[in-house]
Amino acid sequence: xxxxxxxxxxxxxxxxxxAYRRAAREREARRAAEMLLEQKSLELYQSNEQLRQQASxxxxxxxxxxxxLSAALEQATAATRAKSDFLATMSHEIRTPLNAVIGLADxxxxxxxxxxxxxxxAVLIRSAGSLLNLVNDILDFSKIESGHLELERRDFDPxxxxxxxxxxxxxxxxxxxxxxxxxVSGLPAVMRGDSLRVRQIATNLLxxxxxxxxxxxxxxALSATAREGGWELRLTVxxxxxxxxxxxxxxxxxxxxxxxxxxxxxxxxxxxGLAISRRLAELMAGTITVxxxxxxxxxxxxxxxxxxxxxxxxxxxxxxxxxxxxxxxxVDDHDTNRMVAQALLRKLGQRVVAAASGPEAIEFAGxxxxxxxxxxxxxxxxxGLTATREIRSLPLTRQPRIVALTANAxxxxxxxxxxxGMDAFxxxxxxxxxxxxxxxxxxxxx
Amino acid sequence: xxxxVFTKFLEMVEQTWSEDFAxxxxxxxxxxxxxxxxxxxxYPHTEMVSLLVELSARTxxxxxxxxxxxxRFLFGQFVTLYPGFFKGTSSSLDFAASIEDVxxxxxxxxxxxxxxxSFKVIERTPDRLRLRYQSDRHLGDLAQGLMxxxxxxxxxxxxxxxxxxxxxxxxxxxxxxxxxTTAA
Numbered sequence: 036x037x038x039x040x041x042x043x044x045x046x047x048x049x050x051x052x053x054a055y056r057r058a059a060r061e062r063e064a065r066r067a068a069e070m071l072l073e074q075k076s077l078e079l080y081q082s083n084e085q086l087r088q089q090a091s092x093x094x095x096x097x098x099x100x101x102x103x104l105s106a107a108l109e110q111a112t113a114a115t116r117a118k119s120d121f122l123a124t125m126s127h128e129i130r131t132p133l134n135a136v137i138g139l140a141d142x143x144x145x146x147x148x149x150x151x152x153x154x155x156x157a158v159l160i161r162s163a164g165s166l167l168n169l170v171n172d173i174l175d176f177s178k179i180e181s182g183h184l185e186l187e188r189r190d191f192d193p194x195x196x197x198x199x200x201x202x203x204x205x206x207x208x209x210x211x212x213x214x215x216x217x218x219v220s221g222l223p224a225v226m227r228g229d230s231l232r233v234r235q236i237a238t239n240l241l242x243x244x245x246x247x248x249x250x251x252x253x254x255x256a257l258s259a260t261a262r263e264g265g266w267e268l269r270l271t272v273x274x275x276x277x278x279x280x281x282x283x284x285x286x287x288x289x290x291x292x293x294x295x296x297x298x299x300x301x302x303x304x305x306x307x308g309l310a311i312s313r314r315l316a317e318l319m320a321g322t323i324t325v326x327x328x329x330x331x332x333x334x335x336x337x338x339x340x341x342x343x344x345x346x347x348x349x350x351x352x353x354x355x356x357x358x359x360x361x362x363x364x365x366v367d368d369h370d371t372n373r374m375v376a377q378a379l380l381r382k383l384g385q386r387v388v389a390a391a392s393g394p395e396a397i398e399f400a401g402x403x404x405x406x407x408x409x410x411x412x413x414x415x416x417x418x419g420l421t422a423t424r425e426i427r428s429l430p431l432t433r434q435p436r437i438v439a440l441t442a443n444a445x446x447x448x449x450x451x452x453x454x455x456g457m458d459a460f461x462x463x464x465x466x467x468x469x470x471x472x473x474x475x476x477x478x479x480x481x
Numbered sequence: 482x483x484x485x486v487f488t489k490f491l492e493m494v495e496q497t498w499s500e501d502f503a504x505x506x507x508x509x510x511x512x513x514x515x516x517x518x519x520x521x522x523x524y525p526h527t528e529m530v531s532l533l534v535e536l537s538a539r540t541x542x543x544x545x546x547x548x549x550x551x552x553r554f555l556f557g558q559f560v561t562l563y564p565g566f567f568k569g570t571s572s573s574l575d576f577a578a579s580i581e582d583v584x585x586x587x588x589x590x591x592x593x594x595x596x597x598x599s600f601k602v603i604e605r606t607p608d609r610l611r612l613r614y615q616s617d618r619h620l621g622d623l624a625q626g627l628m629x630x631x632x633x634x635x636x637x638x639x640x641x642x643x644x645x646x647x648x649x650x651x652x653x654x655x656x657x658x659x660x661x662t663t664a665a
Contacts, residue, residue, distance in 0.1 A: 056504070056508070057500075060516055063515060065519070072521070
């Protein structure tokens with residue numbers, strides 16, 4: 036029994052010891068598993084951390100890029116503004132002497148001249164006109180390219196406006212063996228849009244037709260179709276000129292491109308006319324196309340214009356010849372400019388007083404009743420805007436019509452003029468026709 | 482070698498023989514890990530070889546036979562532990578064909594360091610699948626056990642015949658063919 040008991044005890048001990056060892060193994064396995072778990076948790080944390088850091092690095096990179104881009108954009112905007120300001124300044128600097136040349140040439144033309152003087156003067160006037168056109172073209176193109184060109188919305192008579200352009204070209208065209216026809220069909224008496232820019236397109240097309248047509252004819256056709264809220268104005272200029280080669284057509288509307296380099300030699304021009312015309316047409320939600328063959332070219336323009344707000348007021352040609360006599364104050368710090376304006380107004384039969392500064396103008400306006408004040412915008416000391424505001428605040432029995440004279444042709448200047456209380460806006464150089472128009476407007480209102 | 486291969490092996494020994502037998506087996510072999518296995522750990526392959534040699538000596542069952550038995554047991558364990566792998570699969574051919582590209586991809590997500598054998602599909606028709614098994618561990622017999630259990634699991638013992646050919650003398654790589662028979 037004892038032997039057996041001892042035996043059993045031995046087996047029992049052995050089992051117990053094995054169970055202990057088994058438990059120890061299990062503990063060890065658990066410890067290893069826990070260690071692994073910790074290690075994996077740590078790895079997971081670290082990779083999460085790495086991801087987070089990577090994300091924030093990426094975010095910082097995006098921020099940096101965004102900042103770089105905004106800075107670049109700011110620089111570009113500043114550069115564009117600088118360019119635009121430079122153009123405005125140049126516009127002023129170039130137009131001021133041109134003002135004197137053209138104005139005084141106009142004055143001279145009204146004086147008694149011998150034949151030779153008249154011929155010389157004609158060349159002088161034509162050259163100054165070309166120079167002004169060139170400057171205007173370059174300025175226009177720059178304005179369009181920089182998005183500064185704004186279109187006016189004023190009622191105008193399309194048939195008369197284009198008719199004027201056609202008539203302006205008639206002497207030049209008919210001097211050659213070329214007939215000039217103007218056909219109008221289905222046009223309303225008045226539309227609303229930027230007549231100056233419509234005229235500019237017509238002028239560019241006609242100028243090309245006149246230049247490249249040695250004989251035959253030029254036909255200008257103007258028509259319109261009604262559409263919702265307005266009109267589609269269609270202008271075509273066909274000629275029997277040299278035509279346009281197919282390979283040239285595509286780049287015809289690109290800036291500074293002419294049919295070929297010999298054109299500049301033979302015909303002159305900046306190569307901007309068609310580029311400007313196309314941009315202008317596009318600004319008026321329109322198109323410009325060209326078809327050409329052996330028998331010359333046809334340029335076709337379509338423009339979207341609004342319906343007129345009111346019935347048109349026609350300027351009577353008879354009345355233009357006999358202008359009403361008015362009392363006019365010319366305000367300009369520039370001696371030549373003042374002299375030109377004075378001479379011009381006197382030739383037109385007006386009574387003129389001149390002031391050389393803003394304060395002087397206010398003083399004169401307070402003392403004497405003027406019908407019209409031509410006010411220069413850029414003057415040292417007090418500028419035209421301030422002088423106008425001051426005059427408008429004077430207790431006058433009758434406020435004069437105040438017209439701004441400026442070398443800057445930009446639309447924001449126009450807005451500023453109107454805000455200051457001015458009635459109209461004339462771009463220098465002052466032309467007899469501009470002054471006549473203002474005088475007529477005044478007599479019409481009176 | 483992943484710990485699960487050891488823990489499941491010892492579970493099989495416990496269930497086939499006894500817990501005491503399993504303890505004796507562990508103690509009889511010189512194991513650097515002390516036999517304290519956890520499923521998530523990693524242990525030397527040589528420990529498995531030592532355990533197999535000892536088990537074979539104690540039971541008289543040849544090692545290849547032990548490995549096949551273990552393969553069948555292990556497959557049953559996988560079915561319990563990873564039911565997701567079996568969802569949407571209704572035949573042994575489909576399942577075996579998905580080992581390399583579906584199951585092992587999932588395994589690597591949990592155990593990036595796992596050294597998995599390769600089961601490359603070398604031929605696949607609706608009625609026939611040829612797989613090329615290759616592993617540094619040369620456990621073709623274990624793989625065979627897994628394949629056998631797979632066919633049983635899908636209730637296809639009477640319809641699918643498994644054949645095995647060793648492609649070289651050392652037993653690796655091994656080619657398994659699962660052939661559907663038209664008789665059933």
